[in-house]
Amino acid sequence: NAGVTQTPKFRVLKTGQSMTLLCAQDMNHEYMYWYRQDPGMGLRLIHYSVGEGTTAKGEVPDGYNVSRLKKQNFLLGLESAAPSQTSVYFCAGRGWRKETQYFGPGTRLLVL
Amino acid sequence: KQEVTQIPAALSVPEGENLVLNCSFTDSAIYNLQWFRQDPGKGLTSLLLIQSSQREQTSGRLNASLDKSSGRSTLYIAASQPGDSATYLCAVRFTGGGNKLTFGTGTQLKVEL
Numbered sequence: 357n358a359g360v361t362q363t364p365k366f367r368v369l370k371t372g373q374s375m376t377l378l379c380a381q382d383m384n385h386e387y388m389y390w391y392r393q394d395p396g397m398g399l400r401l402i403h404y405s406v407g408e409g410t411t412a413k414g415e416v417p418d419g420y421n422v423s424r425l426k427k428q429n430f431l432l433g434l435e436s437a438a439p440s441q442t443s444v445y446f447c448a449g450r451g452w453r454k455e456t457q458y459f460g461p462g463t464r465l466l467v468l
Numbered sequence: 469k470q471e472v473t474q475i476p477a478a479l480s481v482p483e484g485e486n487l488v489l490n491c492s493f494t495d496s497a498i499y500n501l502q503w504f505r506q507d508p509g510k511g512l513t514s515l516l517l518i519q520s521s522q523r524e525q526t527s528g529r530l531n532a533s534l535d536k537s538s539g540r541s542t543l544y545i546a547a548s549q550p551g552d553s554a555t556y557l558c559a560v561r562f563t564g565g566g567n568k569l570t571f572g573t574g575t576q577l578k579v580e581l
Contacts, residue, residue: 387567398571446511455500459511
């Protein structure tokens with residue numbers, strides 16, 4: 357099993373460009389999460405999903421959109437990237453009635 | 469506001485020492501508390517999860533305790549090794565917070581030879 361994987365590992369964008377980050381899991385997780393990690397601020401929840409076809413806003417959703425068309429995949433989109441979105445993005449998943457979250461390796465995004 | 473705090477931000481100890489990492493949270497109404505480990509440039513790995521009804525959990529050389537009334541948790545690492553060097557994060561699922569985990573900013577641990 358690959359667990360939770362993220363694509364790409366690193367990306368550089370110019371202000372105003374768009375991109376999609378892909379999170380894939382083969383652990384049959386019902387819940388999936390997108391976090392961003394910034395120095396001195398800990399991990400903050402962007403959006404999450406409680407099942408296929410569902411999404412919900414987290415703590416810092418502005419500037420991001422998500423989709424969960426298939427249970428295995430959770431996509432995070434940036435429609436118009438801003439330098440403030442420079443961060444490390446982590447995806448995580450957990451099973452139904454399970455509390456432990458399993459994290460992907462992260463995507464480093466630099467917006468110039 | 470529901471917050472999680474970890475002090476100190478960094479800690480350096482000699483190999484073999486027993487050590488304690490601290491986590492405090494502002495609201496005692498919690499569902500559970502988790503400790504994670506993060507190696508540089510990597511994702512988070514779950515170490516221990518304590519349900520609100522539990523006082524402690526143990527895994528190998530790690531022991532995590534929970535005191536809801538005082539809003540504190542500790543992670544005890546016995547006989548530290550250089551391989552324990554990493555950042556340790558505490559995360560709380562507050563009751564009424566839905567599916568959200570609130571993370572502390574972590575303690576960066578360095579175990580020196």
